[in-house]
Amino acid sequence: MTPPLRVRVRPYADLARYFPGTGAVREVDVPAGATIQDLLERYGVDAEPRLTLGLNGELAQRDAALAAGDVVDILVPMSGGA
Amino acid sequence: MAGSAGSVRRRILRVDLTTGRATVERPEPHFMRLHMGGRNLIAHTLLTEVPPGIDAFDPENRLVFALGPITGVSVPGGSRHSVGAKSPLTGLFGESEAGGYWGAELKRAGWDAVIVQGRAPHPVYLWVHDDEVELRDARSLWGELTGPVEARIRADLGDPQVRVAQIGPAGENLVRFACIVHDLNEVAGRTGLGAVMGSKNLKAIAVRGTQPVTASDPRAIAGVARWVAQETLAPGEPHHRLHTWGTGAMVKSKQLEGHLVTRNFRDGRLPGGDQVDALAIQELTDHEMDRCYACSVRCKKRVKITRPDVEVDPKYGGPEYETMAAIGPNTGVVDVMAVCKGHEMLNALGMDSISCGATIAWAMEMVELGLMDEHRLSGETLRFGSADDLLRVIGKIASREGVGDLLAEGSLRAARTLGADAEARVVHVKGLEVAMHDPRAMPEMRRNYPVTPTGGDHTGAAGKRSGLRNTVGLCHFLQYDESTTLTLLNASTGWDVSPDELHATFERGITMARLFNLREGLKPEDDRLPDRLHQPVRDGPLRDRLLSRDTVRDEVRAYYRDHGWDPATGRPYADTIEYLGLGSVAAAAQATTFVAERREALPAGRPPYAPQPEENGAPAE
Structure with missing residues (x-):
């Protein structure tokens, strides 16, 4: 059995409520081969209508695959766009 | 009427x-x-009273402090008022809004608006205490920062509750x-209205x-106020983020997406730039949230720093x-x-942070490119x-010292x-420095900046939602739908305004502002x-994206058409003027030559402007 991946999540402002723990960075485990979408679904963040996602400091899409030690930024885009 | x-x-x-x-x-x-009230009253006053073509510093310019019908009503968001004049920055329609307590206090004193004209022979301040109105000598206050002035005026009048x-x-x-x-913290920032006052x-x-x-209907007002306080502030609810952090909690999203306004809109991201946000302010400073009049959202930051290097x-x-x-x-x-x-300095010296920051950023680029010589600097x-x-x-800009005089x-x-x-390399619309949302990445800004009557303003005031709020005195940040806005207006005033009448009110305001601008050139x-x-940003995910001039x-042109204006010239059609009841206003304003004739008559009874779908989503911060 493949061990889970441990990644670091930075949920900004009120998005922190989706993740266990405290602090700006939360460590979570996801199954091997998981994507950002899998992470979002696992913690219920995919319920948010619009998200901006970062992977290791760069803009990322939901289908980006995760690797151990990755840092995932989860934000709501600032208003004014469409 | 009062009371x-x-x-x-x-x-x-x-x-x-x-x-x-x-x-x-x-x-x-x-x-x-x-x-x-608000924007519409300002537009009407400027059109009918300001002589065409005068300099903004001419004593005949009007400075209008206009409350809305909702200003001063005890409901979240009901703190706002508008200030307007012919702008010394753009030479066009000048308008800006503020919250806090001042507008509500003026309504409590029994007024809907203050119109200032002329020029005093020496510095004065106006004291309005209910029906008592007095001009008082301000020579000893001239040159002072806003903080000490507020304290001295309150001491002078013997009342710490005076709003200034x-x-x-x-x-x-x-x-x-x-x-x-x-x-001290609620500014009518844009379009240089402080200079008109000066x-x-x-x-x-x-x-x-x-x-x-x-x-008129306190129960309806209380119902809305209760909804905001009890159902919108918890995590996941509409006002939670503003309630907890205020504006600027999601700056990192701009950095990731590549449209963080960086170095005079030249670059799309900046190492560390996303650290200048509300989360860092809350973490690094002695910080608390404050509120405007009657507002449970409490989105106003109060920052205290006491460090050896900065206070x-x-x-x-x-x-x-x-x-x-x-x-x-x-x-x-x-x-x-x-x-x-810098924020503290701007509020103490009395300058718009957007235009000031943008002007400094432009000047920094000029220096970097060698376009500003030593003499100028x-x-x-x-x-x-x-x-x-x-x-x-x-500091030098405020005192017009050295290069500050140019800037x-x-x-x-x-x-x-x-x-x-x-x-x-100036990032402006109509002479007003563009606000800090990049239209290359944000379609609503792309659509709004070019046609907002004041110029490069980010609040969406060319649109119905924000345009109306600037008229009725309601904060953009409150997540009221149009139906609730209408409920608040009618419950405040006792009127029976319909959705169509509310729409016409918006069109009237935007069309009067348009007429004023056309008349002024x-x-x-x-x-x-x-x-x-x-031009594309120089780096980041958007570096290959080009915003075409054809799109804009x-x-x-679509905006012109949708508001009953000639798509080629932007001049309001005569039937639009007539439908909105502005014929006498246009005549009094010497603006009838800026009205266009429609080639084909509209079907009877049809408004000359297009329906405006409700604008969803949060307003720009």
Whole structure:
């Protein structure tokens, strides 16, 4: 059995409520081969209508695959766009 | 009327500073319902009273403090009022809004608006205490920062509850982007209205009222207020983020997406730039949230810093997103402490943070490119990323010292003294520096900036939602749908305004502002974005994205058409003017030559403008 991946999540402002723990960075485990979408679904963040996602400091899409030690930024885009 | 049910006082205070005379005007009920207040009352006043083509510093310019019908009603968001004049920055329709307590206090004093005209022979301040109105000597206050002035006026009047709207030294010195500071932290920032106030030798308007503002239907008002307080502030609810952090909690999203306004809109991201945000301010400073009148959302930051290298006084509040970006990444500065200090300075000196930051950023680029010589710089250094340079030049602009004298003219006027290369790099619309949301990445900004009557303003005031809120006196941040806005308006006033009438009110305001601008020389080609925003950012995910001029031009024409204006010239059609009841206004304003004739008559009974779908989503921070 493949061990889970441990990644670091930075949920900004009120998005922190989706993740266990405290602090700006939360460590979570996801199954091997998981994507950002899998992470979002696992913690219920995919319920948010619009998200901006970062992977290791760069803009990322939901289908980006995760690797151990990755840092995932989860934000709501600032208003004014469409 | 004052004190009776209904939030409209039907009383306008007119003060002629040249003669020192104050008069009370009692508009007909029909007039108040037609124009309501705020932006619309400002537009009507400027159109009918300001002589065509005068300089903004001419004593004949009007400075209008206009409340809305909801201003002063005890409901979240009901704190707002508008200030307007012919702008010294754009030469066009000038309008800006503020919250806090001043507007509500003026309504409690029994007034819907104050119209100021003329020029006092020496600095004065206006004291409005219910029906008592007095001009008081302000010579000893001239040159003072806003904080000490507020304290001295309150001491002078013997009342710590007095609310003060005032200019700082920047307004006195006619800095073209000087603002009007209310309660030290609520500024009518845009379009240089503080300089108009300074040109009139008016240091402040101090207000105290004792007459409750009684809504016509207090139960309906209380229901909305209860909904905001009890159901919208918890995590995941509409106002939670503003309630907890205020504006600027998601700056990192701009960095990731590649449209963080950086170095005069040249770059799309900046290492550390996303650290200038509300989360860092909350973490790194002694910080608390404060509120405007009757508002449970409490989205106003109060920042206190006491460190050996920097101190920030919380009485000046704390930076909103626009300020963070304008004097942060846009100048290359990523030091959040310096940004908080810059905010304090701007409110103490009385300058618009967007125009000031944008003008400094433009100047930094000029220095970097060698387009601003040593003579112009007069010994100053202006380097992207230098917090010391930033803070020093903020002070010099307010006092018009050295290079500050040039920059106090605003970026467009300053650039025109340097030549075409410098002017091509000014990020402005109609002379107003563009706010801190990049239209290359944000379609709503792309559609709004070119056609907003004041120029590069981010609040969506060319659109129905924000345009109406500027008229009725309601905060953009409250997540009220149009139906709730209408409920608040009718419950406040006792009117029975329908959705169609509300829409017509918006069209009336935007069309009057348009007529004013056309009369003052606006051309269709001025409804555009600047060159810089048709170039891609230099790095990041958007570096290959080009915003075409055709896209913007087509959207501008569509905007004209949707508002009953000629798509080619942007001139309102005669049937639009007639439908909105503005025929006599256009005639009195000497603006009838700026009205177009429609080639084909509209079907009977059809409004000359298009339906406006409700604008969803949160307004820009």
